Amino acid sequence: DIQNQPSNLTDGMHVVVEALLRNGFDTIYGVVGIPVTDLARHAQERGIRYIGFRHEQSAGNAAAITGFLTGKPGICLTVSAPGFLNGLTALATATVNGFPMIQISGSSDRAIIDLQQGDYEGLDQMNVAKTFAKASYRINRPEDIGIGLARAIRAAVSGRPGGVYLDLTTALLGSVIDQAEVEKTLFTVLDPAPKMIPDRQAVDRALDLLSKARKPLVIIGKGAAYAQAEKSIREFLEQTGIPFLPMSMAKGVMPDDHPLSAAAARGLVLKNADVVMLLGARLNWLLAHGKGQKWNPDARFIQLDIEPEEIDSNHPIAAPVVGDIASSMEALLAGLTAYPMTQQNDWLEEIDRVKQVNAAKMEAKLNANPSPMDFFSALKAIRTVLEKHREVYLVNEGANTLDDTRNVINMYSPRKRLDCGTWGVMGVGMGYAIGAAVTSGQQVVCIEGDSAFGFSGMEIETICRYQLPVTIVILNNGGIYNGSHANLGGGTDPSPTTLDAQARYDRLITAFGGTPYYATTPEELEKALEAGIASKKPTLIDCAIDPKAGLESGHIGNLNPKVVGK
Ligand SMILES: Cc1ncc(Cn2c(C)c(CCOP(=O)(O)OP(=O)(O)O)sc2=O)c(N)n1
Ligand SMILES: Nc1ncnc2c1ncn2[C@@H]1O[C@H](COP(=O)(O)OP(=O)(O)O)[C@@H](O)[C@H]1O
Numbered sequence: 001d002i003q004n005q006p007s008n009l010t011d012g013m014h015v016v017v018e019a020l021l022r023n024g025f026d027t028i029y030g031v032v033g034i035p036v037t038d039l040a041r042h043a044q045e046r047g048i049r050y051i052g053f054r055h056e057q058s059a060g061n062a063a064a065i066t067g068f069l070t071g072k073p074g075i076c077l078t079v080s081a082p083g084f085l086n087g088l089t090a091l092a093t094a095t096v097n098g099f100p101m102i103q104i105s106g107s108s109d110r111a112i113i114d115l116q117q118g119d120y121e122g123l124d125q126m127n128v129a130k131t132f133a134k135a136s137y138r139i140n141r142p143e144d145i146g147i148g149l150a151r152a153i154r155a156a157v158s159g160r161p162g163g164v165y166l167d168l169t170t171a172l173l174g175s176v177i178d179q180a181e182v183e184k185t186l187f188t189v190l191d192p193a194p195k196m197i198p199d200r201q202a203v204d205r206a207l208d209l210l211s212k213a214r215k216p217l218v219i220i221g222k223g224a225a226y227a228q229a230e231k232s233i234r235e236f237l238e239q240t241g242i243p244f245l246p247m248s249m250a251k252g253v254m255p256d257d258h259p260l261s262a263a264a265a266r267g268l269v270l271k272n273a274d275v276v277m278l279l280g281a282r283l284n285w286l287l288a289h290g291k292g293q294k295w296n297p298d299a300r301f302i303q304l305d306i307e308p309e310e311i312d313s314n315h316p317i318a319a320p321v322v323g324d325i326a327s328s329m330e331a332l333l334a335g336l337t338a339y340p341m342t343q344q345n346d347w348l349e350e351i352d353r354v355k356q357v358n359a360a361k362m363e364a365k366l367n368a369n370p371s372p373m374d375f376f377s378a379l380k381a382i383r384t385v386l387e388k389h390r391e392v393y394l395v396n397e398g399a400n401t402l403d404d405t406r407n408v409i410n411m412y413s414p415r416k417r418l419d420c421g422t423w424g425v426m427g428v429g430m431g432y433a434i435g436a437a438v439t440s441g442q443q444v445v446c447i448e449g450d451s452a453f454g455f456s457g458m459e460i461e462t463i464c465r466y467q468l469p470v471t472i473v474i475l476n477n478g479g480i481y482n483g484s485h486a487n488l489g490g491g492t493d494p495s496p497t498t499l500d501a502q503a504r505y506d507r508l509i510t511a512f513g514g515t516p517y518y519a520t521t522p523e524e525l526e527k528a529l530e531a532g533i534a535s536k537k538p539t540l541i542d543c544a545i546d547p548k549a550g551l552e553s554g555h556i557g558n559l560n561p562k563v564v565g566k
């Protein structure tokens with residue numbers, strides 16, 4: 001029960017810590033200050049690990065990725081107004097990605113805020129957060145803390161997971177309450193993410209449609225990765241022999257070298273599949289909304305999703321299966337015998353042929369070995385190392401760095417590839433690396449574009465302060481997309497056009513006691529990456545990439561505005 005109180009009284013801060021402990025929270029990521037510093041101290045006193053960041057956005061990203069990895073919401077703690085706002089980008093990104101997290105921020109005096117009388121760091125945070133979070137609550141009375149946290153936990157993890165904002169006013173944190181009284185209000189939330197069993201008829205309809213397909217395809221999304229349903233997904237695919245396409249953060253739910261992987265024949269399977277089963281994947285921009293020349297216009301869709309409103313969002317769904325992926329996969333497996341598949345073997349042979357051709361093209365790129373290095377010669381060296389360390393977490397962001405790494409580096413187990421997600425957000429890298437390292441204690445390797453790294457780069461001080469097992473590889477081509485703006489037609493931009501004019505990010509980490517490497521050849525890169533992983537210590541490798549390497553916006557330059565009629 002609540003300790004260290006002189007009398008039978010306690011205060012709001014201690015009650016919040018007790019409520020967190022009752023619900024099994026063992027870590028808080030944050031940046032403290034007025035009015036939450038003592039809240040963090042009390043948490044530490046009671047054995048909760050507090051990880052202090054340099055910017056709230058990275059603390060929020062660490063909380064979000066903790067939610068994705070564990071299924072329990074990560075906790076981010078910030079001060080009011082500016083600290084709250086800095087965390088909001090991570091809260092919004094978590095909500096779009098479907099990662100459960102709770103941002104707890106101190107807030108100012110309601111009386112002054114509501115009359116807009118100008119409080120210290122005054123902002124109506126609960127209402128501001130509503131636009132960006134899955135749910136937003138404020139707790140005003142100490143006796144409501146138990147229920148308030150319960151509501152935040154349930155909102156974060158039930159249904160489609162997301163980011164929740166929990167507003168704790170300064171008055172609440174300083175409020176005094178009788179210990180015995182408040183004990184009665186604290187409890188452990190029961191089954192906050194209950195199974196959502198799909199309707200039997202929906203399952204039969206899906207199996208019937210899939211069994212009649214000549215060229216079926218299963219697309220595995222990060223919702224399936226989050227659901228931790230990899231065992232039943234593998235069983236289903238191997239029993240039916242249906243090819244699959246993993247979305248970026250679902251790589252590893254099935255090993256990328258599995259014979260049923262159609263990733264290297266993505267264009268062929270999207271264009272020709274006649275029945276497509278979406279497993280926790282939205283038909284959003286990442287899949288061209290299920291329309292247009294990328295798709296077979298006659299394709300019919302099966303969709304497994306926990307969010308009923310996702311069905312028909314972009315394309316009519318012929319067989320919706322609303323429920324949690326784990327329960328839905330179990331139901332599909334149980335019903336399979338009644339629906340033998342009629343898929344033709346020539347479909348798999350057709351896919352294999354295209355996979356061979358595309359794999360050969362990729363190997364040619366990887367073996368070109370230009371000097372200075374380009375993305376592919378660097379990624380070949382990285383692949384050589386990571387093939388020997390398949391258990392590491394791989395954090396990845398950038399444009400060319402993101403798109404090329406996704407296609408070159410195979411993943412062999414689920415929830416190990418952590419990247420820019422649905423919004424394509426730059427700046428998630430260091431927060432994700434810290435969240436993954438703190439949550440798992442495992443080695444993390446970050447493959448970062450040099451511009452992407454810059455968004456959260458100051459957190460290498462955090463990584464060094466906590467001596468986390470994180471090795472950062474920066475594919476440094478001297479700027480955004482490709483360093484030399486001469487390629488972009490820019491005349492006067494001072495972007496470096498030669499390697500020795502490029503920034504040397506490796507030198508940054510020496511300021512904080514980390515290990516630096518500068519690699520100008522694949523051999524140097526391979527050795528540095530091996531050493532970084534072996535050290536299990538903070539390491540930063542600046543990998544010098546030709547400033548002329550890369551395409552603007554990587555593989556999605558086509559999303560830029562099209563000027564018509566000019
Ligand atoms: C928060 C934020 N700001 C800006 C962008 C725009 N952007 C930016 C700024 C990128 C950086 C690309 O440069 P890089 O050095 O990280 O990668 P490559 O040079 O390897 O392409 S990728 C991209 O979409 C973004 N996606 N997210
Ligand atoms: N446990 C779960 N069971 C079923 N669906 C889930 C579960 N968790 C998340 N989802 C759904 O998974 C989908 C994930 O889609 P998305 O983030 O677009 O994945 P990707 O970008 O990998 O295609 C969301 O529509 C979400 O509602």
Ligand SMILES: [Mg+2]
Pocket residue numbers: 449450451475476477478479480481482483
């Ligand atoms: Mg770059």
